[in-house]
Amino acid sequence: QVQLVQSGSELKKPGASVKISCRASGYHFTTYALIWVRQAPGQGLECLGWINTNTGNPTYAPAFKGRFVFSMDTSLSTAYLHLSDLKVEDTALYFCARGSRTPDLWGQGTLVTVSS
Amino acid sequence: DIQLTQSPSSLSASVGDRVTITCQATQHISHFLNWFYQEPGKAPKLLISDSSNLQTGVPSRFSGSGSGTDFAFTIASLQPEDIGTYFCQQYDDLPLTFGGGTKVEIK
Numbered sequence: 193q194v195q196l197v198q199s200g201s202e203l204k205k206p207g208a209s210v211k212i213s214c215r216a217s218g219y220h221f222t223t224y225a226l227i228w229v230r231q232a233p234g235q236g237l238e239c240l241g242w243i244n245t246n247t248g249n250p251t252y253a254p255a256f257k258g259r260f261v262f263s264m265d266t267s268l269s270t271a272y273l274h275l276s277d278l279k280v281e282d283t284a285l286y287f288c289a290r291g292s293r294t295p296d297l298w299g300q301g302t303l304v305t306v307s308s
Numbered sequence: 309d310i311q312l313t314q315s316p317s318s319l320s321a322s323v324g325d326r327v328t329i330t331c332q333a334t335q336h337i338s339h340f341l342n343w344f345y346q347e348p349g350k351a352p353k354l355l356i357s358d359s360s361n362l363q364t365g366v367p368s369r370f371s372g373s374g375s376g377t378d379f380a381f382t383i384a385s386l387q388p389e390d391i392g393t394y395f396c397q398q399y400d401d402l403p404l405t406f407g408g409g410t411k412v413e414i415k
Contacts, residue, residue, distance in 0.1 A: 294354065
């Protein structure tokens, strides 16, 4: 079955870090780039950037350079999003999706809640 | 970044009504626009790519049109299962950007 499966919800305190995983199955991992998108509660969708799964090269949206890091493990067909120095405003549902232009397959989302 | 303005932000219509959502880009993006549907707490689902290309398995009551800066998404006959939020998304330039969404409800 072609799918992206993300890791479970996280509850973190401000200043902490979190790493979200996105495992691909049912297709060849390196054929498609993976993008990361977040959605704050009741808000719209923001693209954080994407990772070239062929080279491992990440590209970050200007607003998300610095505290956000994309990585991957080709042997596990898994991409990761690492968020550091978490802030309350990072509370959101984080999605990975296949395709750097037209994301046609999405993970189920990972809820990250940042609260003291 | 390219900004996308969706209108309206919400609408309420009766079953069987024709519903149209517009999406306007701040610069010319050719036909590089997609439409998504999302239920609360769930992942977006791609409905239409390249402005008007209906994805496999998506009902034919959905359609998209437009190029340049002005785009439209239409549900020809609104059904109860269509309630949710619809987003446009451009891919002419990175970063990808999304419209603010249109919440569709049944009257």
